[in-house]
Amino acid sequence: xxxxxxxxxxxxxxxxxxxxxxxxxxxxxxxxxxxxxxxxxxxxxxxxxxxxxxxxxxxxxxxxxxxxxxxxxxx
Numbered sequence: 001x002x003x004x005x006x007x008x009x010x011x012x013x014x015x016x017x018x019x020x021x022x023x024x025x026x027x028x029x030x031x032x033x034x035x036x037x038x039x040x041x042x043x044x045x046x047x048x049x050x051x052x053x054x055x056x057x058x059x060x061x062x063x064x065x066x067x068x069x070x071x072x073x074x075x
Contacts, residue, residue, distance in 0.1 A: 022041060024036070
């Protein structure tokens with residue numbers, strides 16, 4: 001079992017070396033500029049999440065009004 005786990009970790013390490021990481025690999029680049037791609041991607045994801053949350057909230061509010069209106073008709 002220990003050999004399988006060690007083999008698994010070795011394969012994971014090899015795959016992670018193949019990955020393209022979202023920060024600059026040039027050692028001359030310092031500070032926030034090193035993480036420009038990571039920061040840009042994070043901002044895009046946050047904007048998308050905020051827009052999606054607004055869309056869902058709008059439709060939730062609208063459907064609550066419709067359901068409350070229809071319930072009021074039955075009384």
